[in-house]
Amino acid sequence: MQALAIEWQTHLPAGKDGTRTTARSKGKVERPFRTVKEAHETLYHFHKPETEQQANEWLSHYLVHTYNQQRHRSESRTRMADWLAMLPDDGLREMCTWEQFCRFARELERRKVGIDARITIDGTQYELDPGMAGDHAILLWGLFDNELYAEYEGERFGPYYPVNGPIPLRRYRAVKRTKADERADRIRLLADQLGLPIAALSGTDVRLTDAPTSAASIPRQPFDPHAHEYHYPTVIAAKLAIAEELAKPLAKLTVEDKTFIDQMLAETLTRSLVLARVRENFRHKNKKGSQHAS
Structure with missing residues (x-):
């Protein structure tokens, strides 16, 4: 306060300044605030400001054109005129930064x-x-x-x-970068510097390497699907699968059907071929039996 040449005055208790009513504590500051609140803010019930800027404009208009133009409480002039008359000869002192x-x-x-x-x-x-x-x-x-x-x-x-010591308020230490982070930054920078023409993607007479050998001249080995088919390990395992497929024991089959199964298993044990031939043979016989019955 001394550096700013401000005289510090405490409030005067009641009865210490003659008949003048003295304010207690910070009453001199709160009285204008209360006056503005009671006289101006009550008007917001009729028209509420839409934005903060609009509210400040309404308040400024009230203070300049209404509140400061009212009569002073002890002088025969307005508050603004009294304030201007009481200014020092040197003028209004500006505030420091x-x-x-x-x-x-x-x-x-x-x-x-x-x-x-x-x-x-x-x-x-x-x-x-x-x-x-x-x-x-x-x-x-x-x-x-x-x-x-x-x-x-x-x-x-x-x-x-x-x-x-401790980090000051609203200040933060940067995370220490590792070698992996630095290497990633170098790779990212290098990737940004590299360029690839669009012709390399569209295939318009661009050859990044020598022309590859023609696909027709490469020798090929056909894939044998039957070599990787499932084969029954033994004839007995194949007959058990056939009995399960027919839903009946093979002992109840006719001699002709048993002979057919033995000849087929002597030729192949491939699961898909065995089941396909069994279904075809017995389905054909079932159709003939149904025709004779009719």
């Missing part, structure tokens, strides 16, 4: 600097000038930033920033 205010808002602390010109506060290390090593200095902690200033022998030094 936020960065400048952060440099003013600091807390003082006397600390001894280590022999390595560092100080540690709550696990965070700050490195000061080497001339302060092993001596006492006045530290000026920022209330709204992470900068640190130091006063030593009547001079001000800084700013200093953390060199080690």
Whole structure:
């Protein structure tokens, strides 16, 4: 406050300023807010602002054209006219920037600097000038930033920033990249640099290698499907499968049917051929039997 040339005045208790009613605590600040809330915000019941920008425009219009044009409570003029009349001769003092205010808002602390010109506060290390090593200095902690200033022998030094310790708020350490990540980046960069003409895909007279040998001149070996067919291991296994297919024991068959089965199994034991010939033979005999019965 002293750096900004602001006079700090606390509130006056009741009865300490004659007959004038004195405000308690922060009442002088809240009174205008309450007046605006009661006189302006109640109009939102009739027309509610659609956006935040529109609400700010309505509030600004009310303050400039309505509230500040009302009569002052103790003077025979408006609030705006009274405010302009009470301005100092030098004019209205502008506010400082936020960065400048952060440099003013600091807390003082006397600390001894280590022999390595560092100080540690709550696990965070700050490195000061080497001339302060092993001596006492006045530290000026920022209330709204992470900068640190130091006063030593009547001079001000800084700013200093953390060199080690916890990560500041809203700051993050980058993930350490591995060799695999770096290799992947190099491959991705190389892939972006490589180019392939569209003719290589469309086949328009593009030869990346020598012409291949004609497919007609390559010798071929036909695939024998019967060589990989399932074969019954023995004649008995084949007869058991035939009996299961016919749903009757082979002993109940006629001599002619038994002779047919023996001759067929002597020729082949391929499962597909055996079952196909059995179905064809016995289906043909069943048709003849049904015709004689009719």
